[in-house]
Amino acid sequence: EVILRSVLGPIGQEELHRFAGAYAALQSRASFLLHFVPALQWDLGPWSPWGRIRRARAAVDRIIADAIARAAASGDEPLGPIAREASEASDPAVGTEALRHQVFTLLSAGHASTAQALAWATWHVFSDRAVLARLRGEVDGTDEPGRLVRLDYLDAVCREVLRLHPIGPVIGRKLALPLEISGWTLAPGTVVGLSVGLAHTDPQAFPDAGRFQPERFLSGDRTPQDRAIPFGGGVRHCLGANLGLAEMKLALAELVRDWDVR
Numbered sequence: 494e495v496i497l498r499s500v501l502g503p504i505g506q507e508e509l510h511r512f513a514g515a516y517a518a519l520q521s522r523a524s525f526l527l528h529f530v531p532a533l534q535w536d537l538g539p540w541s542p543w544g545r546i547r548r549a550r551a552a553v554d555r556i557i558a559d560a561i562a563r564a565a566a567s568g569d570e571p572l573g574p575i576a577r578e579a580s581e582a583s584d585p586a587v588g589t590e591a592l593r594h595q596v597f598t599l600l601s602a603g604h605a606s607t608a609q610a611l612a613w614a615t616w617h618v619f620s621d622r623a624v625l626a627r628l629r630g631e632v633d634g635t636d637e638p639g640r641l642v643r644l645d646y647l648d649a650v651c652r653e654v655l656r657l658h659p660i661g662p663v664i665g666r667k668l669a670l671p672l673e674i675s676g677w678t679l680a681p682g683t684v685v686g687l688s689v690g691l692a693h694t695d696p697q698a699f700p701d702a703g704r705f706q707p708e709r710f711l712s713g714d715r716t717p718q719d720r721a722i723p724f725g726g727g728v729r730h731c732l733g734a735n736l737g738l739a740e741m742k743l744a745l746a747e748l749v750r751d752w753d754v755r
Contacts, residue, residue, distance in 0.1 A: 519549040613658040619754040649710035655723035659689040
């Protein structure tokens with residue numbers, strides 16, 4: 494519900510349930526990785542495995558397309574201005590179809606990932622009374638979301654959680670140009686994977702890397718900020734990075750201010 498309202502804006506309970514049902518159906522049908530072997534992607538009707546995936550995806554796409562169309566007509570935030578621009582764009586790369594793909598990415602990648610990160614944050618914060626006390630002291634009396642997301646220690650706690658428990662363990666790239674690395678020459682078209690976990694435990698960048706230590710992001714040293722890549726790096730940075738981090742901060746601030754967790 495949080496990610497739907499964050500991306501699509503105010504929507505009714507009926508549409509929430511409609512999307513939740515359609516997306517759950519898509520998830521259940523797309524969970525078997527062999528479905529993504531190209532040789533098996535044959536739509537032989539609504540009862541064939543790939544046919545079920547295609548129809549489930551089409552149901553989700555219709556809901557998103559309807560939401561984009563309504564937003565373009567109304568102009569309401571947060572989606573309205575973007576939807577209206579997309580509907581008027583002559584370049585398909587920034588048109589309505591491209592926007593639908595981007596919204597699908599935000600919705601599909603933006604709920605379980607944030608919940609998973611928040612679970613780890615809760616575990617670390619409520620396991621360490623000193624961290625909890627410092628965090629409570631910082632968020633106490635700060636109710637404005639715009640101020641909360643800019644609090645230094647809250648930001649450091651969330652970044653340290655994502656360093657120790659990255660949601661995406663591998664970042665994949667397909668090479669556009671030849672690459673020479675550690676004595677290997679990789680041709681264009683080669684798919685390479687960067688291990689986020691290994692990058693986040695590099696002792697040169699993160700001394701005592703196995704320890705939960707938010708202060709490493711407060712030291713003034715740019716190395717932790719520059720070397721931590723929970724949302725990827727380069728031009729293909731995670732589309733929902735800012736949204737996910739803001740959600741995580743706001744939820745954690747509410748938890749530490751008003752609740753105790755055992």
